[in-house]
Amino acid sequence: MSAKTILVIDDDIDLVEIIRVTLEREGFAVIDAQSGERGLALAQSERPDLILLDVMMGHVDEGFQTAYALRQDERTAEIPILMLTAVTDRTGFDFDPARDKDFLPVDEFIQKPLGPRQLVDLVRKHLPTSI
Numbered sequence: 371m372s373a374k375t376i377l378v379i380d381d382d383i384d385l386v387e388i389i390r391v392t393l394e395r396e397g398f399a400v401i402d403a404q405s406g407e408r409g410l411a412l413a414q415s416e417r418p419d420l421i422l423l424d425v426m427m428g429h430v431d432e433g434f435q436t437a438y439a440l441r442q443d444e445r446t447a448e449i450p451i452l453m454l455t456a457v458t459d460r461t462g463f464d465f466d467p468a469r470d471k472d473f474l475p476v477d478e479f480i481q482k483p484l485g486p487r488q489l490v491d492l493v494r495k496h497l498p499t500s501i
Contacts, residue, residue, distance in 0.1 A: 379409030
């Protein structure tokens with residue numbers, strides 16, 4: 371059985387490495403991109419099992435634009451997306467995927483920082499089950 375692949379799209383290299391170490395220790399394969407454009411290309415070519423996506427990268431809403439593009443592409447539309455961000459702390463906006471599903475095309479919106487156990491639990495919760 372091969373490891374589930376997680377794509378991390380975040381421009382904070384230090385955070386990406388912390389996520390990588392945490393998830394690889396739990397048996398996941400991790401690939402990463404530091405921009406939405408590169409992340410979209412990797413998602414299309416690698417077809418990861420789950421995507422961890424930051425909101426604020428090169429510009430304030432790059433993550434949202436990337437999420438919309440992922441959902442509109444038939445190759446990536448069904449991949450679970452967990453949006454990890456500090457946007458609420460910085461802007462005051464509070465998102466709820468259940469309430470804002472038409473506006474926010476992600477499976478869960480998670481505020482940074484989060485602990486390693488919480489990260490692993492969230493990834494496992496949203497990974498598709500294979501038969």
